[in-house]
Amino acid sequence: MKSSDKHEKIIRAAVKVFAKKGFFSARISDIAKVAKVADGTIYLYFNNKFDILISVFDEEIGKFIAQTKKLVDQEENPRKKLEVFALKHLSMAKENKSLAEIIQMELRQSHKLIKEYRKTIFSEYVDIISAIIRQGQEKNIFRKDIKPGIAKRAYFGALDEMTRLWVLSPKPPYDIKETAKQISSMFLQGINAE
Amino acid sequence: MKSSDKHEKIIRAAVKVFAKKGFFSARISDIAKVAKVADGTIYLYFNNKFDILISVFDEEIGKFIAQTKKLVDQEENPRKKLEVFALKHLSMAKENKSLAEIIQMELRQSHKLIKEYRKTIFSEYVDIISAIIRQGQEKNIFRKDIKPGIAKRAYFGALDEMTRLWVLSPKPPYDIKETAKQISSMFLQGINAE
DNA sequence: GGCCGCTAAATGAATAATCATTCAGATTTT
DNA sequence: AAAATCTGAATGATTATTCATTTAGCGGCC
Structure with a gap:
């Protein structure tokens, strides 16, 4: 899978999760789950939660x-x-x-x-x-x-x-x-x- | 010290700390410090952070x-x-x-x-x-x-x-x-x- | 085509740090 | 000397982040 796809997928998942739970209550693992990606993968594309x-x-x-x-x-x-x-x-x-x-x-x-x-x-x-x-x-x-x-x-x-x-x-x-x-x-x- | 004083002091401290750091980033110990009160004392006056x-x-x-x-x-x-x-x-x-x-x-x-x-x-x-x-x-x-x-x-x-x-x-x-x-x-x- | 070796990408369990909350004991008030 | 109030160190739960390991993709070679 091309890396740009992952980036996109994570952003879209994050929009959904942040909207639902709010930034502070959203867990990285929530975003990972929605994006169908491992928790660690997120850190290959973003520096930290805030960066997302x-x-x-x-x-x-x-x-x-x-x-x-x-x-x-x-x-x-x-x-x-x-x-x-x-x-x-x-x-x-x-x-x-x-x-x-x-x-x-x-x-x-x-x-x-x-x-x-x-x-x-x-x-x-x-x-x-x-x-x-x-x-x-x-x-x-x-x-x-x-x-x-x-x-x-x-x-x-x-x-x-x-x-x-x-x-x-x-x-x-x-x-x-x-x-x-x-x-x-x-x-x-x-x-x-x- | 009358208990109403503490309640007031904590509320006032909380206003300052929440304004500065935001609710989620504010620590109970921050509020306690500003209010010049022990961390535990806050829980005698409020049920939890959210309640404040x-x-x-x-x-x-x-x-x-x-x-x-x-x-x-x-x-x-x-x-x-x-x-x-x-x-x-x-x-x-x-x-x-x-x-x-x-x-x-x-x-x-x-x-x-x-x-x-x-x-x-x-x-x-x-x-x-x-x-x-x-x-x-x-x-x-x-x-x-x-x-x-x-x-x-x-x-x-x-x-x-x-x-x-x-x-x-x-x-x-x-x-x-x-x-x-x-x-x-x-x-x-x-x-x-x- | 199939095999090998290599690299980049992905994984998720383990780590480590953070803090809200509690509570046993100290202090003050009555 | 009870009762009420306060203290702050200890607890325990939560989760962001890391990293040792696995997997997938790709080019060269027979």
Whole structure:
């Protein structure tokens, strides 16, 4: 068997096990069992347990961010860009529930390395939002008194919290498209009547 | 020494240690050392390590939610209520950084018990928001097509994400009042120019 | 084709370290 | 001098990691 297969198999098993039991409660032997590999084999591909978690993030989140950027770039209108971003974010959570769960739970860990990691990777992601907002402000489409640095976090936070609902509930209580629409609409028009 | 003192001392020490190292990496002996108490003494006041974490939540978060409710009730106008909520939320994070950090990190844990706990306690908190929104809709102040169940999470998520910024950064990069204003304004008016 | 020798990959039992928890005895309070 | 409280060393369970051994893959040779 080619070694790349094993690497892949272990990562996939780890996603499942971490999602189910959480990083600290997951045992290497659990992952080995799911991956159908000996405990020791894991150490041929990863330095330690923590390294597996980081690899999961690196390999899976990277792909996702790239996809999001591409989609957003295809739209012209900043309003539309925000909608597309919301839809992509929520869709990902629905289609890849285990990974979403790990991001929700484990990327919030207070471990120093994870904190640092989170800062870097999330910056790249939420900066997609602030870039859109700046664009919109330049085109006089968005209010100039809104700080992009605050708005990006507010928008991301709103989506992230909806994702948490998906992750914690067995069934999505709201429709994805409907939710993305509501959230982008709230941000664009606000909730004030008239 | 009165026993209530020890209980308090241990809780306070636990808040510090959990915030610094995270629940799983925190050792009982760490907490004991900070509390200036023997390891065994902790077990006279708490059943186990997990029980300490739950007690931290129960005793500290409970107070905070009660305070928030009281403040919100003092306002008449739903718009004003939302502003007050945001300000209280962010102020709490600034004034009680260790606790905010624990809420951010540990309450996201995938441990079954924590998941359940989170559902209960957070529902109580975010339902303050949905209640405000429903009130506003009844008075024709807020759009009727906004679902309170989505809006409450979006609003909470936005604030929660700003809190994360506080927790992860050594210095608050934005002014608390300014941030609360921006977020409530975004939700009320939206970011569209005119 | 079949056999041999070699290397890389894989195995999983044994190791070693970590800590939550306990409890027999010390100390303090009443 | 009981009772209540506290202590911290010892226990025991858990598991990440290691490593001596086995297995599989491959090229050269007859």
